[in-house]
Amino acid sequence: MSDLIVNRKEGLYCVPGDFYIDPWRPVSRAVITHAHSDHARIGNEHYLTAAAGVGVMKSRLGDISIEGLEYGEQRVHNGVTISLHPAGHVLGSAQVRMEYKGEVWVASGDYKVEADGTCAPFESVACHTFITESTFGLPIYRWQAQQSIFNDINQWWRNNAAQGRTSVLLSYSFGKAQRILHGLDASIGSIICHGAVEPLNHAYREAGIRLPATKMVSDVGDKNELRQAIVIAPPSASNSPWIKRFGDFSDAFASGWMQLRGARRRRGVDRGFVLSDHADWPGLMQAINATGASRIIVTHGSIPVMVRYLQQQGLQASGFDTEYGDEDETSATAVTTATTALAEPSTSKEGDHA
Structure with missing residues (x-):
């Protein structure tokens, strides 16, 4: 079977479902993982998002055509079963689970695995293919409690x-x-x-x-x-x-x-x-392993490092180039500097004293 999700100039596109996930150009149907401006943009004809995030979406985007889906509630569109599951990132953040002809894909959006009391905690969702962010996808990033x-x-x-x-x-x-x-x-x-x-x-x-x-x-x-x-x-x-x-x-x-x-x-x-609403390196690995997915697609962040590491672990890994930014970003130079100092993911201790 061909890929359920492909990367188009408008964004991540579900082929049989005929909808986009967090598109960066206006489309007719958009499934939105959360309301940060790099993932939820104005101009789409119709928005679907987690019910918990509808209020924030409206406060940020104004008068839009939007539908809220409760976490775990299923919706079938063009034969694709869609459900949204907590991502633990911000209020209303969600992972998008898509099932079509027995194949399950999950697009994570942005996520963190430590619960914080201001949004529904991250939920592991089993799938065959997992699309993960990699904002802090370097082993130097290890958060304190x-x-x-x-x-x-x-x-x-x-x-x-x-x-x-x-x-x-x-x-x-x-x-x-x-x-x-x-x-x-x-x-x-x-x-x-x-x-x-x-x-x-x-x-x-x-x-x-x-x-x-x-x-x-x-x-x-x-x-x-x-x-x-x-x-x-x-x-x-x-x-x-x-x-x-x-x-x-x-x-x-x-x-x-x-x-x-x-x-x-x-x-x-x-x-x-040091406080981030994104998963650190151990959190990313924990989330990926919990899905049981054999195929991982890495988006925005440290894509080459994570892809290489996951391939070394025996997973089928590749990357998607996207136009998502990072609401936490201080400077691209900082990330470049960290990347050049990268040690082997399995042995690095830099995060303990960075």
């Missing part, structure tokens, strides 16, 4: 508050910001969110996700309150006129790229917290 990172963030905030300095934590508005909010100790002080973050907080609360109380900076009249506060803002706010209102502040950036030497320096921030 997230509670350890949250403890560090809260202690940094607590120390700044004791010195009367505002804590400004830069993180991506959708997903990362809400995950950080979920882990904050609200007893330390007020939590202020940038205007790009607060509408997404509302979408998360509407979906039943617990977040601490937040406010906009315009709601704060007392400068002493600001000095005890933590501010959650997108990276674009760094060095902007908006951020200067906080006067004496300490800034930090939360991203998986903070594990790379020099990434914090390039960002020009006081602290870097």
